[in-house]
Amino acid sequence: MKKRLHLTDFLKGVKAGNRVILSQAITLVESTLESDQNLASELVQSLLPETGNSIRIGITGVPGVGKSTFIEAFGKMLLDQGKKVAVLAIDPSSQLTKGSILGDKTRMETLSADKRAFIRPSPTGSTLGGVTGKTREAMLLCEAAGFDVILVETVGVGQSETAVKNMVDFFLLLMLAGAGDELQGIKKGIMEMADALVINKADGDNLSMAKKARVNYETALHLFPLADKNWSPKVLLASSTESEGLEEVWNLVQKYLDQMKGNGFWETNRAAQRLNWLDDQIQFLLGQAFLKDPIIQKMLEDRKPKVQKGELNPSKLAKSLIQLFFKK
């Protein structure tokens, strides 16, 4: 049996950038055991002064867009610049699909093999609230371990994009040209959250289509208003296999950060993200306590069909359930 590490072991190991201990620390964060959770809370709290200094980038796009190849190429370029890169994934459905990045890890050969990189699949968990909390803590642990850039990957077809947007500095959407936009299955609303669109696989026969798509997307994005931060999303071309356009993406991220640090948005956004995290977790834990209650479970199961059919007033049922919950 593995020797159980103490708080000081974790602290020392993570601060030293020990990848094995970092990995164990994240496992601790992901544990559902009460004792583990308490230790994890202490650990993250103690490490807070060492956090916040990385550049956090969210990357999304549907399966087939070449996310893992892009992350591999983009990550490698950052490593070549002397940066330490961590890749985290967020995907609440991953316990069904066995984790999109779990397979990716073996495909991200260069990153996996490099000591300056760290790849972590999505934590298991049935609800988004649970998964996002864990990913956020994992991100802080990576920062404390000295990683300069954190890439947070999401699948791009669900609701996890808002969660990722709420934990990163820069949100990047990968697209393909000519795949037929309808086929790309990007949920409405995701395109609008992006700080940049990158049209991937912009090489060979694809290049002219990619250039055309770029103009189309630029026109479409132009119709949307600038957000508070006064940034209009850019559209870039990249080829992960040819390692082209990657530096442009990185330059754009840096330009964005310069601008956002200059106008104060970066700091405001980070503060807002922390409060959002708190709200998220409170809501998640309240809901969890509620839905764990066997009497509530039984009553919900029994009454839901009646609500669906319009035979039972949802407001009334909600009120009864809450009264029942707090009476006990």
Added chain:
Amino acid sequence: MKKRLHLTDFLKGVKAGNRVILSQAITLVESTLESDQNLASELVQSLLPETGNSIRIGITGVPGVGKSTFIEAFGKMLLDQGKKVAVLAIDPSSQLTKGSILGDKTRMETLSADKRAFIRPSPTGSTLGGVTGKTREAMLLCEAAGFDVILVETVGVGQSETAVKNMVDFFLLLMLAGAGDELQGIKKGIMEMADALVINKADGDNLSMAKKARVNYETALHLFPLADKNWSPKVLLASSTESEGLEEVWNLVQKYLDQMKGNGFWETNRAAQRLNWLDDQIQFLLGQAFLKDPIIQKMLEDRKPKVQKGELNPSKLAKSLIQLFFKK
């Protein structure tokens, strides 16, 4: 002092389409008194068999787009067709702005004066969850009172659009041409929820600009994939002052409904909306109970600045607060 109505009085009055009693019933739903709330729950529950038969249309757009003029003209056209029309507003910020529709009511002169129309300003309430629950019950009451079309108005700059989308059959976004899209302040993501975009004030000198804008929006909307319901949002032109284009909007709504009832989406959507309502209310009531707790309030107030500055782990604080809450 007004005589307190009993359940049977309310039932009889609402079913008879008595607008005074309908109005009092909605006030009952909006009341924060425990006894009123219980009576309101009973009332809505008893009326459920009489509900669900109206066409529910959400209408949004920023201030200045001409929402009240459009609703006035559109509502009048429906009255002329022999329909009964109710207008409800949802705007959680209305206790600050004193209600957008409160002023509108006096401007909607035709509708206000007509016995077949019913206009109700947004309920007061500090949170969206509270306001949406009340608006949903008010909608059911209007249906039980025999209204054929319910127009749910929202301000179009906040988060209330998702809430409205979740309670209507058809979601309509009003836009202006040539106001400079950046100036229209429509939140990203709202355009994508729309089943139809209506470019309002498409008359006089505006007409050619409106036609051009229509092409632009059609192109932009084309880039987004069709939703599950296999409907691609349409862009229409309308002039509320000239009463032009209004029948086209109504025809589109009916075409949409025919199609959605044919492919089963309408029923699935209504059932999903009812469950969403239940979830919404549970979440709202749980949060309310939590935030009403004076000890929680004090601790939150005390710790929030530390969270914002990144000095306190949000997950840890959330956990402590929840433990504290349930320990009592």
